[in-house]
Amino acid sequence: MSNEFLNRLLPENFCGTQTLYNEVMRENIIIHDLVYPHVFGKDQYIGQFSDNSVDELQLMGQSLDLPKGSRVLDIGAGRGRVAVWMAHRFSWKITGIDLAEIPIQEAKEFRKQFPSIDINFIHANIYDYQFDSLFDGLYGTGAFCHFNAENLFKHCYDLLQPSGRMTFMERIRLGPITNADWQHLTADWNCPYVYSKEEYETLLEKSGFKSLKAIDLTGPFRLWQERSVSVRENLKHDIIKLTSQNYYDASLNLAKYENDVTGKGLLGYMCFTAIKQ
Ligand SMILES: C[S@@+](CC[C@H](N)C(=O)[O-])C[C@H]1O[C@@H](n2cnc3c(N)ncnc32)[C@H](O)[C@@H]1O
Numbered sequence: 001m002s003n004e005f006l007n008r009l010l011p012e013n014f015c016g017t018q019t020l021y022n023e024v025m026r027e028n029i030i031i032h033d034l035v036y037p038h039v040f041g042k043d044q045y046i047g048q049f050s051d052n053s054v055d056e057l058q059l060m061g062q063s064l065d066l067p068k069g070s071r072v073l074d075i076g077a078g079r080g081r082v083a084v085w086m087a088h089r090f091s092w093k094i095t096g097i098d099l100a101e102i103p104i105q106e107a108k109e110f111r112k113q114f115p116s117i118d119i120n121f122i123h124a125n126i127y128d129y130q131f132d133s134l135f136d137g138l139y140g141t142g143a144f145c146h147f148n149a150e151n152l153f154k155h156c157y158d159l160l161q162p163s164g165r166m167t168f169m170e171r172i173r174l175g176p177i178t179n180a181d182w183q184h185l186t187a188d189w190n191c192p193y194v195y196s197k198e199e200y201e202t203l204l205e206k207s208g209f210k211s212l213k214a215i216d217l218t219g220p221f222r223l224w225q226e227r228s229v230s231v232r233e234n235l236k237h238d239i240i241k242l243t244s245q246n247y248y249d250a251s252l253n254l255a256k257y258e259n260d261v262t263g264k265g266l267l268g269y270m271c272f273t274a275i276k277q
Helices: 014-040 054-064 081-090 101-111 149-159 179-185 197-206 218-234 236-242 245-263
Strands: 071-075 093-098 119-123 135-141 160-173 209-216 267-276
Touching: 014 101, 014 218, 014 236, 014 245, 054 081, 054 135, 054 160, 054 209, 054 267, 071 081, 071 149, 081 093, 081 101, 081 119, 093 101, 101 119, 135 149, 149 160, 149 197, 160 197, 179 245, 197 209, 197 267, 218 236, 218 245, 218 267, 236 245, 245 267
Parallel strands: 071 093, 071 135, 093 119, 135 160
Antiparallel strands: 160 267, 209 267
């Protein structure tokens, strides 16, 4: 791993992460459900709080390649929409865990609408919770960025059965990110680092996994970033009516900023799948 970037590795900040998602849920959720069906497309939005569409969830689930009835862990399940979708689509027994109380409470409520699926949600930090048995697989969407990947992968290794599988979708670093951009992309979001593809793969191997697949989703991610800007502009009046001019300006500026960094070729998006050796 490049020392230049490694020197920028920040400590994990789960207090900050917890506050971030409790606040985001309180303030943003109406806007999220207004904006993102347009950003993703109606049939591609299920209430996910991550940058991936339903088609990409499907791809990720297929990469895990586990039979019906497998025990699968969703790390950082948020408000549980992805976990419920996975349980329906792949007939896995899903456990979703999240450290932020507001989204995971919402997940528990949401789950009640689907009595036939095998799913449960836990409010805890993944590092603190003792599970009663090992998992056949685990995944994360938009959650792994909050971790030091080396710490997390070692922990995931211990949570899996022999030959258990792990998959996740995350933003990746594609080019040299300036110090100012680094601050916005890491500290401002309580993310310790922006890993490159090679760094993720090196850390997977170092933690006892063999990389199976790395699917590049940068193309759709770029379009997603562009639409995050244009949809906000198109919905300006609705957003302001529900929030305030200040909220609208801040949210649009953030979307523009991320679109700009992505457009410069510095950020991409990938789905990684690995097997416990
Ligand atoms: C961007 S949200 C993604 C939510 C969900 N996976 C989705 O796609 O809708 C990231 C989630 O990871 C959770 N998270 C971050 N660190 C965690 C930890 N140490 N243990 C459990 N959950 C964590 C956050 O609370 C947050 O809800």
